[in-house]
Amino acid sequence: MKFILKRIGTLIITLVIISFLSFLAFSFIPGDAAVANLGMDADEAAVEALREELGLNRPVVVQYGDWLLSALQGDFGESTQYHLPVSELVAKRLPATVTLALYSMVLICVISFPLGMLGTNKPGGAVDTAMTVLSQIGMAVPQFFLGILLTFFFGIVLNWFTVGGYVSPQEDMAGFLSFLILPAVAVAVPKCATMTRYIRNAVVAQKKMDYVRTARGKGNSEKRILLNHVLINVMMPVVTMLAMMAADVLAGSIVVEQVFNIPGLGRLLITSISNRDYPVVQAIVVYIASTVVIMNTIADILYQKLDPRVR
Amino acid sequence: MPLLDIKNLKIAFQVKKDTDGLFQMLGEQEVVHGIDLSLEKGQIIGLVGESGSGKSVSSLSILKLLPEDAKITADTMCFDGIDLLSQTEEEWQTLRGDRISMVFQEPMTSLNPVLTIEKQVEEGLLLHEEETYKDNKELRRERVLEVLAEAGLSHPEELLLKYPHQLSGGMRQRVMIAIAMMNRPELLIADEPTTALDAATQEIILELLKYYCETYKTAILFISHDLSLVARLCDRVLVLKNGKVVERGTKEEIFYRPQQEYTRQLMAAAKGKQLAGESIINAGQVGAEESNDTPDTKPNNTAIPLLQLKNATIEYREKTFFGKEKVTTAVKNVSFELYKGEVLGLVGESGSGKSTISKALTGLLPLTKGELIRAEGTEAPRMVFQDPYGSLNPAKKIGWILEEPLKIQGGYTKEERKRLVRAALKEVELEEAHAKRYVRELSGGQRQRVAIAAALIQKPEIVILDEPVSALDVTVQGQILELLYRLKEEHGMSYLFVSHDMNVIRRVCDRVIVLYQGEIAETGTTADVFERPEHPYTKELLRNNMDVHEQKEKSI
Numbered sequence: 109m110k111f112i113l114k115r116i117g118t119l120i121i122t123l124v125i126i127s128f129l130s131f132l133a134f135s136f137i138p139g140d141a142a143v144a145n146l147g148m149d150a151d152e153a154a155v156e157a158l159r160e161e162l163g164l165n166r167p168v169v170v171q172y173g174d175w176l177l178s179a180l181q182g183d184f185g186e187s188t189q190y191h192l193p194v195s196e197l198v199a200k201r202l203p204a205t206v207t208l209a210l211y212s213m214v215l216i217c218v219i220s221f222p223l224g225m226l227g228t229n230k231p232g233g234a235v236d237t238a239m240t241v242l243s244q245i246g247m248a249v250p251q252f253f254l255g256i257l258l259t260f261f262f263g264i265v266l267n268w269f270t271v272g273g274y275v276s277p278q279e280d281m282a283g284f285l286s287f288l289i290l291p292a293v294a295v296a297v298p299k300c301a302t303m304t305r306y307i308r309n310a311v312v313a314q315k316k317m318d319y320v321r322t323a324r325g326k327g328n329s330e331k332r333i334l335l336n337h338v339l340i341n342v343m344m345p346v347v348t349m350l351a352m353m354a355a356d357v358l359a360g361s362i363v364v365e366q367v368f369n370i371p372g373l374g375r376l377l378i379t380s381i382s383n384r385d386y387p388v389v390q391a392i393v394v395y396i397a398s399t400v401v402i403m404n405t406i407a408d409i410l411y412q413k414l415d416p417r418v419r
Numbered sequence: 420m421p422l423l424d425i426k427n428l429k430i431a432f433q434v435k436k437d438t439d440g441l442f443q444m445l446g447e448q449e450v451v452h453g454i455d456l457s458l459e460k461g462q463i464i465g466l467v468g469e470s471g472s473g474k475s476v477s478s479l480s481i482l483k484l485l486p487e488d489a490k491i492t493a494d495t496m497c498f499d500g501i502d503l504l505s506q507t508e509e510e511w512q513t514l515r516g517d518r519i520s521m522v523f524q525e526p527m528t529s530l531n532p533v534l535t536i537e538k539q540v541e542e543g544l545l546l547h548e549e550e551t552y553k554d555n556k557e558l559r560r561e562r563v564l565e566v567l568a569e570a571g572l573s574h575p576e577e578l579l580l581k582y583p584h585q586l587s588g589g590m591r592q593r594v595m596i597a598i599a600m601m602n603r604p605e606l607l608i609a610d611e612p613t614t615a616l617d618a619a620t621q622e623i624i625l626e627l628l629k630y631y632c633e634t635y636k637t638a639i640l641f642i643s644h645d646l647s648l649v650a651r652l653c654d655r656v657l658v659l660k661n662g663k664v665v666e667r668g669t670k671e672e673i674f675y676r677p678q679q680e681y682t683r684q685l686m687a688a689a690k691g692k693q694l695a696g697e698s699i700i701n702a703g704q705v706g707a708e709e710s711n712d713t714p715d716t717k718p719n720n721t722a723i724p725l726l727q728l729k730n731a732t733i734e735y736r737e738k739t740f741f742g743k744e745k746v747t748t749a750v751k752n753v754s755f756e757l758y759k760g761e762v763l764g765l766v767g768e769s770g771s772g773k774s775t776i777s778k779a780l781t782g783l784l785p786l787t788k789g790e791l792i793r794a795e796g797t798e799a800p801r802m803v804f805q806d807p808y809g810s811l812n813p814a815k816k817i818g819w820i821l822e823e824p825l826k827i828q829g830g831y832t833k834e835e836r837k838r839l840v841r842a843a844l845k846e847v848e849l850e851e852a853h854a855k856r857y858v859r860e861l862s863g864g865q866r867q868r869v870a871i872a873a874a875l876i877q878k879p880e881i882v883i884l885d886e887p888v889s890a891l892d893v894t895v896q897g898q899i900l901e902l903l904y905r906l907k908e909e910h911g912m913s914y915l916f917v918s919h920d921m922n923v924i925r926r927v928c929d930r931v932i933v934l935y936q937g938e939i940a941e942t943g944t945t946a947d948v949f950e951r952p953e954h955p956y957t958k959e960l961l962r963n964n965m966d967v968h969e970q971k972e973k974s975i
Contacts, residue, residue: 325482325520328516330508341533417582
């Protein structure tokens with residue numbers, strides 16, 4: 109329990125530091141919301157007046173403190189391009205991105221574990237070598253290219269879905285979920301390849317350990333050894349790896365959202381950056397950072413639960 | 420018909436033979452060249468030899484626990500009439516753990532680190548008596564407690580939910596034995612079951628094995644490199660060398676009338692007066708006597724000690740989250756001096772504070788109380804560790820490893836460094852070509868030589884040797900000890916020799932400090948401590964390290 113409290117403490121400190129750094133970064137970039145809003149040719153006085161109104165003239169630390177205080181109450185400011193509350197904007201885009209990420213993570217777990225264990229009975233054997241080749245290919249394919257391939261094949265050749273025909277979950281939940289399958293596959297495939305390889309290597313390494321010999325000496329079958337002895341030992345490094353992958357999946361979905369034309373956070377982020385819509389960018393940066401940090405925290409806590417030696 | 424009947428057992432491994440680069444040829448290397456072995460019900464046979472003699476490989480082949488690339492052939496290989504060579508994988512699974520069991524050398528790594536003791540012990544029941552035990556947790560637990568208690572674990576109910584790392588080495592090995600004995604096997608193969616344990620625990624494990632043999636008529640194949648252990652336990656003995664049986668006979672024949680030179684060597688080693696070691700003892704004693712005239716080698720009161728520890732107390736503090744501290748006292752009020760040219764022994768079981776003291780002397784650990792005084796101009800001691808495989812970087816070549824301390828120290832040109840590395844290799848009797856090898860390409864003895872060279876390259880005055888020969892075979896032990904002695908004489912160094920092995924201590928040390936639970940139990944010259952031990956703990960240590968001779972007389 110103490111350990112968990114401590115982890116949550118570090119988590120909060122990390123988030124504050126990240127949000128401050130991103131705030132600081134925006135203040136160094138030339139051009140601000142006032143210029144972006146009124147256009148490059150706007151009257152200097154008008155720009156100055158808007159700056160005054162938006163509070164952009166104050167020192168960065170004061171602006172940050174202001175932002176932090178309202179953010180803690182759930183108010184992330186107002187988007188300078190849409191003139192809507194940031195929280196509302198983000199909330200609207202969140203379901204697509206979160207669903208996509210969750211989908212991908214589920215796919216990664218469901219696919220990598222069985223594939224990773226396949227062929228480990230005979231390292232260097234035919235099955236093992238085939239898996240190695242397969243995972244090399246999977247790792248090498250870029251996500252956007254895979255997205256285009258999938259769209260072409262399932263959307264245009266097989267005509268299973270309308271290209272770019274995103275439906276929001278409010279309109280049609282089933283349609284929303286089935287639409288996201290292909291993007292999720294595009295995000296997951298390269299990760300699956302990495303994960304499969306990682307699990308395979310971990311299993312092969314664990315199988316050389318003395319305790320496996322003991323288990324064999326007790327009369328265990330290879331399958332029982334894998335499931336009852338090796339798997340739990342493999343889980344420990346894999347959990348950490350999965351948490352790191354969650355961050356990657358988030359980054360991957362930003363690219364894939366572009367390819368499949370999904371109105372998620374990734375697209376919002378890109379338009380906001382080009383329009384210098386800093387309140388929105390700031391909110392998304394904090395969101396991504398918190399996801400990553402929270403995932404890592406969960407992994408640490410899980411690790412603690414899995415490994416009696418660090419308890 | 421014997422229980423186990425093996426004739427002309429040969430084992431070969433596939434090896435990759437390097438040809439010119441692109442292609443690797445697969446070849447076979449035979450490591451066991453035709454061993455005959457038979458074992459009756461209730462009999463204990465000892466298989467003795469150094470590592471590389473094929474004793475472990477042979478014993479693992481009986482349960483077919485060797486890696487896949489091992490090729491096992493034999494004229495006969497039968498267990499209770501079952502032809503072991505033609506067993507299918509399923510048939511093996513019914514045999515292993517039920518009729519034939521095995522206990523391994525290192526109980527820590529041989530147990531699954533993340534499963535509870537209960538889970539690991541009860542597995543044998545679930546595998547071999549599934550109908551009875553599968554749905555009856557109560558019955559299962561009852562049986563688990565029973566075997567744990569039988570293996571000599573008091574309060575077994577407290578162990579059930581513990582994990583291997585929470586147990587001591589001796590308890591872990593008892594758990595291993597309990598696991599192996601769960602289904603009352605007819606044959607128990609024990610592969611160096613006591614090597615990783617201290618002397619007192621060794622004794623207990625031997626007693627336990629004897630008990631099983633007498634109670635259940637379990638036949639035991641006991642594998643060891645230590646003849647004195649085999650003498651205490653076994654009825655018959657096979658001496659193995661390079662994959663062949665060089666001598667076999669009853670215990671009495673082997674100990675009273677050894678026919679082979681190799682057997683005599685092993686025996687001498689076990690007695691702590693091995694031929695190679697002989698010179699060390701003598702030389703050491705001669706050195707001590709001569710030193711009456713040369714005051715700089717004599718640890719007398721007027722000489723200034725190189726290193727002095729005064730009333731040292733060392734505590735480990737663990738900080739919990741809310742600032743509370745958990746304090747463990749590892750060393751309590753310990754004082755001693757180390758003089759120039761002397762070998763000071765630090766003896767004790769694991770947990771006695773030996774390692775803590777050596778860490779403190781090298782500056783790796785601060786003293787909580789007390790003082791550490793080094794004579795003027797003396798640098799911090801260098802260290803040689805027990806396990807050279809773990810303490811040398813596997814990704815670097817030997818040359819790089821030896822060169823590194825010189826680079827850190829600075830002040831040498833590249834050529835000078837290379838020259839010093841070559842000189843150091845020569846000092847430890849290795850070839851120049853070894854500089855281009857990796858750690859994994861060396862034998863255990865060669866690795867320890869590298870570790871010694873790495874410590875010596877900066878010409879230290881004090882070297883701390885932390886169990887430097889514990890992981891080595893007896894003959895290699897002798898060579899390393901001899902090397903250490905020669906280097907000490909040539910360079911006028913002082914050693915702090917840390918070990919749990921009284922035989923080794925007796926062979927090399929001028930003075931001895933016996934540590935017990937972080938405190939000095941006894942201290943004196945080696946002769947005094949060994950001939951006239953005062954503290955009961957010292958007596959116990961010595962009794963456990965008793966000579967083969969005395970054992971032999973007792974047991975015959």
